[in-house]
Amino acid sequence: MRKALRWLLTLVVLIGTMAAGTATATAAGKPQTTDILDRLLAIKGMSLIEEKPYAGYRYFVLNYTQPVDHRDPSKGTFKQRLTLLHKDTARPTVFHTSGYGVSTNPGRSEPTRIIDGNQVSMEYRFFTPSRPQPADWTKLDIWQAASDQHRIFQALDGLYPGRWLSTGGSKGGMTATYYERFYPKDMDGVVAYVAPNDVVNHEDSAYDRFLSKVGTQECRDKLNNIQREALIRRGPLEEKYAAYAKDNGYTFKTVGSLDKAYEAVVLDFTWAFWQYSLLSDCASIPVAKSATDEEIWNTVDAISGFSFYTDQGLAPYTPYYYQAGTELGSPDIEQPHLNGLSRYGYQPPRNFVPRDIEMKFKPWVMRDVDSWVRKNATRMMYVYGENDPWGAERFRPGKGTHDSHVFTAPGANHGANVAALDAEDEALAIARILEWANVAPASVKADPGTAKALTTYDARLDGQDGPRTLRP
Numbered sequence: 410m411r412k413a414l415r416w417l418l419t420l421v422v423l424i425g426t427m428a429a430g431t432a433t434a435t436a437a438g439k440p441q442t443t444d445i446l447d448r449l450l451a452i453k454g455m456s457l458i459e460e461k462p463y464a465g466y467r468y469f470v471l472n473y474t475q476p477v478d479h480r481d482p483s484k485g486t487f488k489q490r491l492t493l494l495h496k497d498t499a500r501p502t503v504f505h506t507s508g509y510g511v512s513t514n515p516g517r518s519e520p521t522r523i524i525d526g527n528q529v530s531m532e533y534r535f536f537t538p539s540r541p542q543p544a545d546w547t548k549l550d551i552w553q554a555a556s557d558q559h560r561i562f563q564a565l566d567g568l569y570p571g572r573w574l575s576t577g578g579s580k581g582g583m584t585a586t587y588y589e590r591f592y593p594k595d596m597d598g599v600v601a602y603v604a605p606n607d608v609v610n611h612e613d614s615a616y617d618r619f620l621s622k623v624g625t626q627e628c629r630d631k632l633n634n635i636q637r638e639a640l641i642r643r644g645p646l647e648e649k650y651a652a653y654a655k656d657n658g659y660t661f662k663t664v665g666s667l668d669k670a671y672e673a674v675v676l677d678f679t680w681a682f683w684q685y686s687l688l689s690d691c692a693s694i695p696v697a698k699s700a701t702d703e704e705i706w707n708t709v710d711a712i713s714g715f716s717f718y719t720d721q722g723l724a725p726y727t728p729y730y731y732q733a734g735t736e737l738g739s740p741d742i743e744q745p746h747l748n749g750l751s752r753y754g755y756q757p758p759r760n761f762v763p764r765d766i767e768m769k770f771k772p773w774v775m776r777d778v779d780s781w782v783r784k785n786a787t788r789m790m791y792v793y794g795e796n797d798p799w800g801a802e803r804f805r806p807g808k809g810t811h812d813s814h815v816f817t818a819p820g821a822n823h824g825a826n827v828a829a830l831d832a833e834d835e836a837l838a839i840a841r842i843l844e845w846a847n848v849a850p851a852s853v854k855a856d857p858g859t860a861k862a863l864t865t866y867d868a869r870l871d872g873q874d875g876p877r878t879l880r881p
Contacts, residue, residue, distance in 0.1 A: 508580025598845030607738030
């Protein structure tokens, strides 16, 4: 029934777009514009922040009024920022979120390029400026965020009646999954990139096994030795850190001390290398024993970033760490090569959120999502990188699910995408995405192995899919 209604609406839109830019008469005799911006602003709660030109599209930065609590709208509202890359109301639409903030510059996710469609990008609730004031942090959970997406979809579905796909990378891939779990009738397909799935938060041995085998022994030893030297030389390097913090106005109230921040950066080093770098990059890592203090500092800083665990570095990611410590879970890796040198171990999310924000972990939330994906996934696609540590705990649709797929890009990191798959998997993934969006050419339906994206790569539009932070 829904597909038939969409077909009818699409026909109406096609007829309407023939007169784009003109006005038609309503039954009451009042003019009704067909300009897309006017139609957007006719939606209750939608307002324009700015429009930016881009060849072949219209690009809008918008605000949409959302309830702070979807269960009780009387508790107030906040303005949620979103963007719209508009191509044509007759084209399919991709609903994208990074799970963090939203860029106000035009950009396409990979599925948008593949299907040559429109793209709606949503800023996740509680990321600045889409944060209720005052902030009731108990209203930051995956159901509330999925309900934000659901309301935006409902508001825009009448303007874009074609097929809809949801997508996102990392926390955005998790977000697309949670949205599908709670509102499975909204989207016609899901393309989730490098999405972690920490089902049992206190059991993280999969990450330890991954880090003991990833890449080559030679590379792993080089990385481990850099970490060891950074902790062995803690005294002089922390003096450098203190001077660096003073020069830049950095403070350490949230994590508790410069010493704890320093160790957090060092303990992230190996994980962050595999998350962001390729095996070939190991050649640039110095030999730890013969490296100077400056070389050790520069190497760790380039990979982990000494600014990250400062108050100023953590503040933009408070919503992520809050969710990691209340629902999403987070890795707790052993790193036995640092025994006797580490004072704090791999620190939990609680250490990275201001203490005046209360946190309580809900272990049943991820178990529910994992069980739903294993049993009910329909037209869901997961893409992981072979060398990305976040893929050690991943989503796995079960045998009883429908038209769902898990792909692994050889040698890829946390930036893995469909284009990084081997040729056979890439063609299959593109074919499924085109089919889900109902834009597959006849040749692809006859032979999925011929599938290609409907638009060519545009360096200005087609960057990586969402931010790649030190956490997902």
